Amino acid sequence: MLQELKEAYGFIFEDELIEEINSVGKLQFIGAGEKIIEIGDYVKMMPLLIEGAIKIMREDKDGDELLLYFLERGDTCAMTLSCCLGQTKSEIRAIAERDTKLIMLPIEKMEEWTTKYKSWRDFVFESYHVRLSEMLDTIDTIAFMNMDQRLMKYLQDKAKINQSEVIAVTHQQIAYDLHTSRVVISRLLKKLELDGKIKLQRNSIEVMEL
Amino acid sequence: MLQELKEAYGFIFEDELIEEINSVGKLQFIGAGEKIIEIGDYVKMMPLLIEGAIKIMREDKDGDELLLYFLERGDTCAMTLSCCLGQTKSEIRAIAERDTKLIMLPIEKMEEWTTKYKSWRDFVFESYHVRLSEMLDTIDTIAFMNMDQRLMKYLQDKAKINQSEVIAVTHQQIAYDLHTSRVVISRLLKKLELDGKIKLQRNSIEVMEL
DNA sequence: AAACCTGTGTAACCCTTGTTACTGTAAAAC
């Protein structure tokens, strides 16, 4: 674990902190599609993403869903952070977008490290900063863009996070992520294909413009 | 200033920190409607809200606006916080919703206090936490609610923040805040009035259900 | 091979929201 830890976080954390993380953290593997945290769960561990990608979803009382953003290597879940420090339940659902490797940290250490390590403090602040920006971006997207633009952005983001122009996804799944209906997605995808921006296959989509 | 400072933040900050804030902070009065921060501004000071209310707006490249949330006494602008620590430009616009009293803190102190005072650290973390929650709430609103529901929520929020059932606002102003058109707002307001939820007057609206 | 399931394409229709245009009216400016 130490090696991977250093690769992903060595430039950020001082050596002593890396040691500590290495000794108290638990390496964990999550298969693509597996759920990591559910809404309402009490958060007992804080994840550091080593490899892979996680998608963060929001859901309202009626069960309507919406993709908030993706997390990548070097990210942590500020939402979880927030929950840890506040001892509250999770407001979001986290699902592995790809096979994912992460280090789980006991939340007791959070407080301690915050006092002890400047690099940890900076990391936490930076995480919050990045997350707020990401949330602003999400708001911009749903507030100011039409569904066809949102769809194209979604496909591009998803291609990027999965490091492949061909993304494996069904129209129904996209509809869930964008909080709309399958018919609408099929309709808009066909339009995008006619515009030469994507190519449709069964169960997958090739994105031509990245 | 000391007295007001203690009233608003005495329960949170240790005495020594209150002293420091008192000595380096500059008390500032902002009239209702005045702009505090514009998008793209470099943030040189961090505000602590003592009294009044501030509305935080987002704007996209086409000039389309959207109200994100209100700040109240005891709040600070996490977005500004974020900018201070990251030395980046403001992503949002802040406008005094009512006559507002706030303490401006030089950002150099942020780093120092973060190391020195646990109460300050906790305050910063708590601010981020509250702000993320507020952003989630904003996302829920625009993603999952129809315009009539959003409008009613807007009126209720605005009544609450201004501590009055009668709010002084034009249909056009509401349209800007909710990123829609005046005609749509007039239409929906009339419907809400017929439902007995509000009473319309020129330049003001009385909210019956709080 | 037949039956079945899942994913996709498409038409027809409806509701919500956005747009344009015009009217009236209160308040402010002259």
Add this chain to the structure above:
DNA sequence: GTTTTACAGTAACAAGGGTTACACAGGTTT
């Protein structure tokens, strides 16, 4: 008092997106 200006009401229409319904195509199961 008359003229302007800002605000509000409303109709008519357009567009985006949600809904329902049905057809069909690949795979999978039996």
